[in-house]
Structures are given as structure tokens and as C-alpha cells.
Amino acid sequence: MSVTVPLDHNAELRRAGAFAHGFFGQARFLARRYPLGAAGAIILIFFILCGIFAEWVAPMDPLTTNAKYSLAAPSARNWMGADMMGRDEFSRIVHGARISLMVAISATGLGAIFGVSIGLASGYIGGWFDLVFQRVVDVLQSLPLLVMALVITAALGPSLENTIIAIALPLIPSVSRVIRSNTLSLREMPFVEAAQAAGMSEWRIAIRHVLPNTLAPLIVLATAQLGSTILTEASLSFLGLGVPEPHPSWGRMLSESAAEYVRTAPWLVIFPGLAISLIVFGTNLLGDAMRDLLDPRQRS
Amino acid sequence: MSNPPPVIEVTDLKKHFPIRKGLLRRLVGHVHAVDGVSFSIGQAETIAVVGESGCGKSTVGRTILRLIQPTAGTIKVNGTDITTLSRHEMRPYRRQMQIVFQDPFASLNPRMRADDIVGEPLMVHGIANKKERAEQVAELFVRVGLRPQQARNFPHEFSGGQRQRISIARALALNPKFIVADEPVSALDVSIQAQVLNLMVRLQRSEGLSYLFISHNLAVVEHIAHRVAVMYLGRIVEFADTADLFANPQHPYTEALLAAIPVPDPAMKRTRHIMQGDVPSPINPPLGCHFHPRCPIATERCRVEVPLLKPGADGRMVACHLR
Numbered sequence: 001m002s003v004t005v006p007l008d009h010n011a012e013l014r015r016a017g018a019f020a021h022g023f024f025g026q027a028r029f030l031a032r033r034y035p036l037g038a039a040g041a042i043i044l045i046f047f048i049l050c051g052i053f054a055e056w057v058a059p060m061d062p063l064t065t066n067a068k069y070s071l072a073a074p075s076a077r078n079w080m081g082a083d084m085m086g087r088d089e090f091s092r093i094v095h096g097a098r099i100s101l102m103v104a105i106s107a108t109g110l111g112a113i114f115g116v117s118i119g120l121a122s123g124y125i126g127g128w129f130d131l132v133f134q135r136v137v138d139v140l141q142s143l144p145l146l147v148m149a150l151v152i153t154a155a156l157g158p159s160l161e162n163t164i165i166a167i168a169l170p171l172i173p174s175v176s177r178v179i180r181s182n183t184l185s186l187r188e189m190p191f192v193e194a195a196q197a198a199g200m201s202e203w204r205i206a207i208r209h210v211l212p213n214t215l216a217p218l219i220v221l222a223t224a225q226l227g228s229t230i231l232t233e234a235s236l237s238f239l240g241l242g243v244p245e246p247h248p249s250w251g252r253m254l255s256e257s258a259a260e261y262v263r264t265a266p267w268l269v270i271f272p273g274l275a276i277s278l279i280v281f282g283t284n285l286l287g288d289a290m291r292d293l294l295d296p297r298q299r300s
Numbered sequence: 301m302s303n304p305p306p307v308i309e310v311t312d313l314k315k316h317f318p319i320r321k322g323l324l325r326r327l328v329g330h331v332h333a334v335d336g337v338s339f340s341i342g343q344a345e346t347i348a349v350v351g352e353s354g355c356g357k358s359t360v361g362r363t364i365l366r367l368i369q370p371t372a373g374t375i376k377v378n379g380t381d382i383t384t385l386s387r388h389e390m391r392p393y394r395r396q397m398q399i400v401f402q403d404p405f406a407s408l409n410p411r412m413r414a415d416d417i418v419g420e421p422l423m424v425h426g427i428a429n430k431k432e433r434a435e436q437v438a439e440l441f442v443r444v445g446l447r448p449q450q451a452r453n454f455p456h457e458f459s460g461g462q463r464q465r466i467s468i469a470r471a472l473a474l475n476p477k478f479i480v481a482d483e484p485v486s487a488l489d490v491s492i493q494a495q496v497l498n499l500m501v502r503l504q505r506s507e508g509l510s511y512l513f514i515s516h517n518l519a520v521v522e523h524i525a526h527r528v529a530v531m532y533l534g535r536i537v538e539f540a541d542t543a544d545l546f547a548n549p550q551h552p553y554t555e556a557l558l559a560a561i562p563v564p565d566p567a568m569k570r571t572r573h574i575m576q577g578d579v580p581s582p583i584n585p586p587l588g589c590h591f592h593p594r595c596p597i598a599t600e601r602c603r604v605e606v607p608l609l610k611p612g613a614d615g616r617m618v619a620c621h622l623r
Contacts, residue, residue: 190407194470197365198421199394201387212411 030293037289043282051098058091062248071265081267083257089268092248093275099249100279103164103242104229108222110168115175116211116218122176123183124206134180141173149232153241163242167232171225178221182214216294223290227283234276250276305379306340307478307510308364308397313337313373315359319583332582333359335534336373338609341478344504346511348525348542350518350557352579356534357514361480364512365397366390378477395425398471402483404463408455414466415441415451421473440469445499461492468499478510485520497524518561522546530554533582533590536609540616550618552595589621597622 031038050057059079066086074081080089118137122130140148145167152166186192187210195205236242237251245252250272257268314337316330333356341347349357362368364375366382374383382393398421401407408417419437422428428436438448444465455463464484471479481500485493501524503509515521521528521542528545530538530553538551549555556575577594580586586593592602601621609619 190401190403191409193362193367194399194401194407194467195420195424196367197394197397197399198424198470198474199391200420200424204424209409213409 034289034292036285037293040282040285040287040289043278044286047097047279047282048101050094051101054095054098058088058094060088060091062087062092062095063246071261071268073265074267080271081265083253083265083268084261089253089271092253093250093271096248096250096253096272096275097279099160099243099247100230100233100276103160103167103233104226107164107167107229107233108171108225110164111171111225112175112218112222114168115172116179116214118172119176119179120183120206120211120214123180124187124202124210130180133176137173137176140170141177143170145170145228145232146235149236150239150241153236158241158244160243160247163233163236166236167229171229174225175218175221178217179214182217183210186210186213220287220291220294223283224287227280227287230276230280230283304343305376306342307345307378308512309340309374309376309379310360310364311338311374311376313360313363313375314371315356315363315368316371329583332534332585334363334370335585337529337531337534337536338373339529339536339539341510341512343477343510344508345527346504346513346525348513348515348521348528349531350515350521350528351531352516354579354582355531356582357531358482360531361399361482361512361514365399365480367399391425395474396476397478397480398474398476399480399482400464400467400471400484402486404460404467404487405455407467408463410455413452413454414446414458417455417466418451418469418473421470425474427474436473437469440472443472443503444469445495459492460488461496464488464492464496465499468496468503472503472507475507476509478512480512480514482514483516484513486515486517493520500524518546518557530557533579533585535590535619536617537591537619538617539609540618544614544616550612550616550623551591551620552597552623553591589619 064087066082069078069082069086069088070084072078072082072086078088078090080093082088083092118133122133143151148170149166152169153162156162156165183206189209192205192209195209196202200208233242233249234251234254237249238255240252240255242251243249253272254269254276257265261268313334314332315334316332318327319329319331320326321328335356337356337360339347349360351357359368363370366375366385370383374381376382377393377396380393382390385393408414412420415434415437418440419433422433422436427433437451441448441451446462446465446469450458450462455466458466467484484500485496488496497520500511504511511524513521513525525542528538528540528542529536530545530551532553538545538549538554540550545554546558549558560575575594580590580593586603588604589595589598589602589607592598595602599622605621607619607621609617611617612623
């Protein structure tokens with residue numbers, strides 16, 4: 001007997017009429033069903049909008065220094081105070097959202113692209129290819145995310161692109177594992193056999209029939225990874241290996257002020273820290289809801 | 301003019317699956333899924349293969365379609381040997397033979413719409429452009445009793461019977477001569493089973509289709525098959541016309557199978573031949589006749605000598621030393 005893979009997680013919801021009233025109807029239905037997930041989505045969308053429209057949201061230029069306002073406390077002019085060089089903390093956090101999300105989303109995307117390619121090929125081709133690639137993945141997985149990213153940035157040197165690569169690479173193992181195991185069970189499904197009986201090439205079967213059915217767990221995993229990539233970026237920047245000056249990065253804003261100004265100007269520590277916590281909290285809430293929605297098998 | 305060659309001719313087909321164990325993938329044995337099966341199927345003929353789970357009946361169907369590579373034996377399609385053709389060389393023959401599966405849920409890709417599923421074989425073989433393909437798909441929908449208006453629906457929006465009709469439409473898309481039906485109605489309600497079977501019979505009459513009908517349900521087989529092959533542990537033990545087989549089973553295994561068919565009449569008393577024990581392992585099948593450990597009439601000879609499938613009276617074939 002073949003293993004029954006619950007392929008259509010949304011069938012029950014569709015029958016309940018959840019998908020009947022257009023985009024906003026759907027959104028409302030899902031928000032009512034997953035209030036925490038909706039809160040997470042709102043937090044994430046809020047930060048994404050901040051990042052996209054940073055020039056309009058931020059009241060000042062995040063890079064303009066002003067000695068007069070060095071270490072200014074929060075006031076009507078500087079809502080979250082100003083740093084040592086008199087740069088507006090609020091404007092820097094808004095611009096920092098752009099950097100954080102850009103790094104997080106591109107690293108997650110890059111990791112997903114490579115992870116999916118390796119996982120799909122590994123699961124579908126099997127044999128020696130599978131064996132070799134899974135051992136490479138084992139090695140990658142044996143190092144913690146941050147250590148791995150540290151080594152890579154240290155080797156490549158700090159820059160925006162290198163930070164993205166350094167964060168993306170350690171994501172590949174978990175993605176490729178998930179895609180590989182899904183591919184292994186999908187490969188045996190009768191609809192794959194039907195495509196073979198029709199004379200379809202294996203390559204096309206993998207792309208047309210296997211890949212689309214692995215997307216649900218991939219989305220779940222990617223949402224969950226988004227939060228940890230934001231944290232990794234912040235940690236790397238905190239250690240001085242992340243996004244270099246003058247780009248405002250939450251992690252570096254934190255590290256620059258943590259040691260020296262935590263007593264004299266605590267707002268320089270509190271607000272970037274709050275921003276990091278809030279966005280990670282939001283992505284985690286969304287990730288949990290996604291898992292419940294798309295992948296009931298992993299429900300705890 | 302001589303008779304046309306049979307649509308499908310299988311000679312001494314064998315499929316042994318290797319069992320590997322340990323780190324070095326050492327070969328420790330074989331599963332003898334199919335162990336020397338021969339038969340031929342004529343035009344517009346239905347041959348049923350029946351037997352218990354694990355007797356190799358599905359493997360026979362998949363091997364004929366070259367979805368599984370045979371270990372030994374030959375497969376001929378309209379007289380052409382296709383046993384060793386490469387993937388590329390197989391392509392024209394793929395158009396002549398198709399398959400319908402048991403599970404109407406797993407046999408359709410849940411992320412594709414019905415018309416894309418049915419039209420996919422046409423696309424693979426580059427038949428017809430987009431517009432012509434849509435017309436052909438609509439026509440196929442009508443032929444299998446689905447409404448063309450449902451073409452853009454996803455599989456989960458159909459019932460089990462309707463999904464099986466989609467499967468049949470997909471199999472028909474390339475105008476095949478031969479279809480392997482692997483338990484096509486086993487997963488359906490009884491009332492839907494009849495509808496799907498009648499559809500298959502109707503298509504056989506209109507298109508001249510030949511079927512290899514794999515089933516464990518003898519009542520269904522009696523309704524649809526012209527001839528029946530009874531399989532036990534990878535071998536055919538009896539091969540006869542449907543009417544003869546049901547009226548007068550020759551092999552003790554066939555007798556036992558027929559005796560197990562439920563009869564919808566509580567007043568009817570039957571002599572029951574209840575089979576003892578389970579099917580032996582196909583990894584280490586019993587020597588001699590595979591059936592001898594469970595056979596009520598087995599003799600010493602059955603334990604050592606393999607009975608051959610030999611033609612008996614009125615053209616039927618039985619593999620038994622005693623019958």
C-alpha cells in the first residue's frame with residue numbers, strides 16, 4: 001500500500017465556504033479563525049510598509065549627524081531620542097526595518113531556492129546523488145546557524161550581499177530535508193505513475209507534479225525561518241560582522257550603544273531591542289498560524 | 301490473411317525485487333513478485349487478473365506498461381517486442397497503452413485542474429494546439445459522462461466516482477488500444493462501481509478497447525471479464541473463460557476463492573472451504589506448488605514438483621498435478 005499523503009490541507013476549509021467571497025472575505029475568515037496569526041501578519045506588514053516607505057515615514061535623514069543633539073533624550077523632535085552623533089533614533093529604526101527585512105527575505109528566499117533544488121533532486125534522483133548531497137547537508141547542519149554565518153562573513157568580509165549569503169547558506173539543510181522527504185513520498189503517488197505512463201520526462205514530472213505539492217510545507221518552513229534570519233542578522237551586526245556602516249541596522253545600533261550608553265541613554269538600547277523583538281514575535285505568530293493552516297500534520 | 305497479433309502478449313514474465321540490507325546494501329534475497337506469467341489479450345477483450353493481496357497482480361500490470369522493468373520475459377504490443385526499448389523508443393507505444401488506478405484521490409494531482417489533468421497526455425505528445433486540445437478535452441469529458449462545465453474544477457471538488465471518470469478520460473486521451481485497470485472500482489461505493497464498470501464496458505464496445513482488469517472482487521470480475529487468470533504468489537494457477545471458471549473451478553485455490561464470495565441469501569447453505577493459514581512469504585516461496593501448504597488435496601508430489609500451467613479439456617489451463 002502506498003503512504004497516504006494529506007495533500008489537500010485546505011479542502012475542509014474550502015468546503016466550509018472559507019474561500020468563497022474573494023480576497024477580503026478570505027482574509028476576514030482567516031483572521032477570525034487564527035487571531036494570533038492575523039496579529040503576526042499585521043505586525044509584519046506594518047514593518048514591511050515602514051521599510052518600503054522609509055523616506056516618507058521617517059521624519060529625518062537617518063545618516064545626517066548633528067552634534068547639538070548628541071545623546072538627546074526622547075522629545076517632540078526626536079521621538080526615540082538621538083544617538084551619539086545626534087542622528088534621529090526613530091528615523092534610523094524605520095530605515096533599519098528596510099535593511100533587516102531585505103536581508104531576512106532575500107536570505108530566506110535564497111536558502112529556499114537552493115534547498116528546494118537540492119531536496120527535489122536528492123529525493124527524485126536518489127541513489128548516489130542523494131547519498132552524497134545528504135552527507136553534505138549533514139555537515140552543514142552540524143554547525144549552528146550563527147556559528148556558520150559568523151565563519152562565512154568572517155571569510156567573505158562584511159557587506160550587505162555577504163551577510164545575505166552567510167545567513168542563507170545555513171538555511172539550506174532544513175529546507176532540503178523537508179523537500180526531500182516530501183518528494184520521496186510524492187514520487188510514489190499514482191498521479192506520478194500516470195504521468196510516466198503518458199511518457200512524460202522525469203524532469204518535467206518533478207517540476208509539474210512533485211514541486212507544486214511540496215509548496216505548503218515550504219511556505220510553513222520559510223515563514224518560521226524568517227524570524228530566525230532577522231535574529232541572525234541582528235546578531236551578526238551586533239558582533240560587527242553584519243551590514244556595515246552607514247546603513248542603519250538594528251543589531252549594530254544595539255551593539256554600539258549597549259556597552260557605553262545603557263545607563264546614560266537607555267533609549268538607544270530599548271528601541272532597537274523592541275523593534276527586533278516585535279518583528280520576530282510577529283513572524284513567529286504568523287509562522288505558527290501558517291503551520292496550522294497548511295500543514296496539520298505538524299500541529300503540536 | 302493471417303490473424304492479427306494479439307494486442308498484448310506476455311511470455312514468461314518475471315519480476316524479482318532485490319532486498320538489500322545493511323550499510324553496504326548487501327543483496328540478501330529477492331521478492332518473487334511475478335514468477336513466470338504468460339498470457340495474451342485480444343482486441344476488445346477483457347482479461348481479469350484475480351488473487352489475494354501481494355500475489356503480484358498489480359506488478360504484472362505495471363510491468364506490461366514498463367512502469368517497472370521486468371527481470372525476465374517478453375512483452376509484445378501488437379506483435380512488437382517492447383521489453384527492452386529505451387525511454388525514448390517507448391514513447392510511441394505509450395500512446396497505445398494507459399492505466400487507471402485504484403485510489404481516485406491519489407491518482408489525480410490535487411494542484412491541477414481537471415481539464416489540465418485530462419489534457420496532459422495530449423500535451424506530452426504534442427498533439428493538437430491549445431484550442432484543439434480544449435475541444436478534445438471537452439469531448440473526453442462528455443464521453444466519460446462528466447459535464448464540460450466542470451473542467452476548471454480541482455480534483456477535490458469531485459466525488460470519488462467522478463474522479464475515477466477523470467482518470468478514465470485521461471487514459472483515453474491518447475486513443476489507446478489497451479488499458480490496465482488496477483482495481484478501478486475497489487475504492488468506490490457499490491452503486492458507483494456499477495456506473496463506472498458500465499462506462500468501461502460501453503467504451504470497450506465503442507472503441508474496441510482491451511482491458512487488463514486487476515481485481516480482488518470476484519463479483520465484479522464475473523460481470524466484466526471475458527477470461528480470468530487466477531494468480532497465487534506470482535504465478536497463474538488457473539486461466540479460463542469467465543463462465544467456465546465460475547461454473548466449474550478446477551484449481552483448489554480457485555475453488556476456495558469462489559467459495560469465499562458472499563452470497564446475498566441468508567437461507568442458502570453452502571459447503572465452505574475455508575482456507576487454512578496465510579499466504580506464504582514471496583521472499584521464500586514454498587518449493588513445488590506454491591499453494592501446497594494450504595491445499596486440502598496436496599500430495600507428496602506437490603511438495604517437490606512445480607505444476608505447469610497446462611491446457612486441459614475445453615481450452616482452459618490449470619496448474620495442478622491432480623486436476
